[in-house]
Amino acid sequence: MIRGRVHKFGDHIDTDGIIPAGCSHISDPAELGRHCMENIDPAFARRVSPGDIIVAGSNFGCGSSREFAPWAIHGAGISCVIAKSFARIFFRNAINIALPLLTCPEAVEGIEEKDLLEIDLGRGEIRNLTRTTVFTALPYPEFIRELISAGGLLEYGRRLLAQSRESKEPIRK
Amino acid sequence: MTLAEKILAAHTGRKSVKPGEFLNVPVDLVMTTDGTGLIAVRQFQKMGARRVFNPSKVVLVLDHSVPAPNVDAAETSRVLREFAFQYGTLLYDVGRSGIVHVLLPEQGLVLPGDVVAGGDSHTCTYGALGAFATGMGATDIAFAMAFGQTWMRVPESIRLVYHGHLQPWVGGKDLILHTISRIGVEGANYKAIEFAGPVIEALKMDERFTMANMAVEAGAKAGLFLVDEETVAYVKKRAKRPYTVYHPDPEAEYAETVEIDISSLEPQVAFPHSPANARPVTEAKGIEIVQAVIGSCTNGRLSDLRMAARVLAGRRIHLRVRCIVLPGSQEVYLEALREGLIETFIQSGAAVSTPTCGPCVGAHMGVLAAGEKCISTTNRNFIGRMGSPKSEVYLANPAVVAASAVQGRIVHPQEVLGT
Numbered sequence: 001m002i003r004g005r006v007h008k009f010g011d012h013i014d015t016d017g018i019i020p021a022g023c024s025h026i027s028d029p030a031e032l033g034r035h036c037m038e039n040i041d042p043a044f045a046r047r048v049s050p051g052d053i054i055v056a057g058s059n060f061g062c063g064s065s066r067e068f069a070p071w072a073i074h075g076a077g078i079s080c081v082i083a084k085s086f087a088r089i090f091f092r093n094a095i096n097i098a099l100p101l102l103t104c105p106e107a108v109e110g111i112e113e114k115d116l117l118e119i120d121l122g123r124g125e126i127r128n129l130t131r132t133t134v135f136t137a138l139p140y141p142e143f144i145r146e147l148i149s150a151g152g153l154l155e156y157g158r159r160l161l162a163q164s165r166e167s168k169e170p171i172r173k
Numbered sequence: 174m175t176l177a178e179k180i181l182a183a184h185t186g187r188k189s190v191k192p193g194e195f196l197n198v199p200v201d202l203v204m205t206t207d208g209t210g211l212i213a214v215r216q217f218q219k220m221g222a223r224r225v226f227n228p229s230k231v232v233l234v235l236d237h238s239v240p241a242p243n244v245d246a247a248e249t250s251r252v253l254r255e256f257a258f259q260y261g262t263l264l265y266d267v268g269r270s271g272i273v274h275v276l277l278p279e280q281g282l283v284l285p286g287d288v289v290a291g292g293d294s295h296t297c298t299y300g301a302l303g304a305f306a307t308g309m310g311a312t313d314i315a316f317a318m319a320f321g322q323t324w325m326r327v328p329e330s331i332r333l334v335y336h337g338h339l340q341p342w343v344g345g346k347d348l349i350l351h352t353i354s355r356i357g358v359e360g361a362n363y364k365a366i367e368f369a370g371p372v373i374e375a376l377k378m379d380e381r382f383t384m385a386n387m388a389v390e391a392g393a394k395a396g397l398f399l400v401d402e403e404t405v406a407y408v409k410k411r412a413k414r415p416y417t418v419y420h421p422d423p424e425a426e427y428a429e430t431v432e433i434d435i436s437s438l439e440p441q442v443a444f445p446h447s448p449a450n451a452r453p454v455t456e457a458k459g460i461e462i463v464q465a466v467i468g469s470c471t472n473g474r475l476s477d478l479r480m481a482a483r484v485l486a487g488r489r490i491h492l493r494v495r496c497i498v499l500p501g502s503q504e505v506y507l508e509a510l511r512e513g514l515i516e517t518f519i520q521s522g523a524a525v526s527t528p529t530c531g532p533c534v535g536a537h538m539g540v541l542a543a544g545e546k547c548i549s550t551t552n553r554n555f556i557g558r559m560g561s562p563k564s565e566v567y568l569a570n571p572a573v574v575a576a577s578a579v580q581g582r583i584v585h586p587q588e589v590l591g592t
Binding site for chain 2: 014016017058062067070085093141143152156157158160161162
């Protein structure tokens with residue numbers, strides 16, 4: 001269960017807005033998190049409490065393929081992003097690092113800055129505790145759910161490699 | 174099936190595929206650069222992989238921050254170089270390299286019918302060759318380097334059909350800027366674009382690369398061109414392995430078909446801060462600029478430099494403008510030198526750089542200060558893209574950028590050439 005305060009953004013928040021291209025040498029998520037949304041809202045990273053939630057308009061994460069973008073959000077302490085829609089590569093990257101994204105246009109309309117939300121990812125349920133409203137997000141296709149439950153693509157790959165080693169190299173010990 | 178569906182079906186050994194299906198697709202090439210490669214390499218190591226799936230199908234290109242402008246960039250390049258040597262992958266480094274999306278087609282590393290996973294959003298450029306090429310993040314690239322495959326949702330396709338006759342100084346860049354402004358920055362989100370129609374058939378390869386390059390600015394997963402004589406002529410002298418040409422079925426189903434008449438289209442200028450903010454150049458007339466950038470994976474090819482040189486020949490860059498020309502690859506640079514284009518640039522007062530993405534990503538070689546306005550042949554004008562978040566970037570074709578560099582303000586090339 002996710003519980004946190006809302007930070008609201010508009011439409012077409014791009015990857016350069018989420019994390020400046022000049023930060024592409026940084027690989028520590030916490031350090032990336034300190035620069036999160038710097039170009040749009042310089043005080044953002046300081047305002048976030050762990051578990052907080054980003055709520056945004058359409059096409060969130062458009063722009064570059066930089067995985068720094070979901071990592072910066074994750075590193076800033078954000079637990080989940082709810083948007084009207086997500087840009088394709090950002091969606092992929094977030095799933096691959098197991099940062100939950102929920103697509104729910106109605107929720108975005110019915111949520112304001114600083115609202116307190118509770119989210120049940122398994123059911124795609126978004127409860128706005130401030131306004132006592134409930135929304136249900138589009139569910140993930142099964143394939144994506146498998147990837148997230150494996151802990152993301154890295155973990156999924158690690159398991160595959162371990163399995164192939166067990167089957168190919170059992171006698172070498 | 175559409176062209177995208179044909180390629181994905183062939184790669185997964187299926188008779189047919191449908192939009193929305195999830196597939197594990199074998200890839201013909203995995204590419205990464207110093208832009209996002211550092212994390213890809215780290216993820217590859219964290220995953221516990223001990224080898225890449227096929228060293229001749231993995232390519233590392235150092236192009237974003239090269240030659241290294243600072244210690245962090247130097248460190249990133251060092252790690253990627255060592256990775257390439259350790260695992261025996263292909264490596265393109267300073268002096269023998271170029272901007273990845275100019276370089277790989279030139280080197281014959283991407284061919285028609287290929288599936289390419291690239292660690293850069295503009296990987297869709299290779300769609301110009303009739304390849305299904307798409308940009309991904311670092312963990313995806315790490316996985317693809319280790320396993321030679323990647324997960325994909327079969328995209329819906331939209332077909333864009335262009336009719337009419339192009340006006341002077343209007344080309345691929347103007348067509349794609351106009352298209353993005355028409356369908357919007359998410360007009361093709363998650364989808365594959367198929368470019369078609371008589372205008373497209375008449376385009377040279379360089380202009381097709383420019384258009385495919387910016388498909389992602391409309392959110393597209395891929396932007397594909399049908400393979401024709403022009404494509405085959407380009408590929409023939411470069412390919413070192415066989416390839417397969419796929420054609421869409423006449424009864425292919427498209428999510429949408431958009432007919433676009435371009436007869437009255439003027440050169441386009443995309444205003445800050447979105448590539449979708451394109452307007453006719455006459456509406457941008459008079460906007461003062463202090464920097465003009467000619468190059469990048471969008472417009473750093475030989476015909477782009479020729480177009481800029483036609484405008485700059487015998488003229489001087491405006492005193493308040495820095496004009497920076499970046500040939501897209503060593504091959505482009507050398508040919509431009511032989512044709513006398515480089516001399517034209519230097520005599521006009523432009524700075525000519527070794528191939529790099531530099532200024533486009535605000536890395537080096539022309540970073541903007543607060544309040545500065547730049548006109549550029551690159552593909553993005555997001556807030557802070559080329560430097561200060563208080564700078565502004567206008568996107569246009571090489572002739573418009575060159576003409577604006579001469580005038581010190583945005584202008585139609587005809588005004589400078591008097592024709």
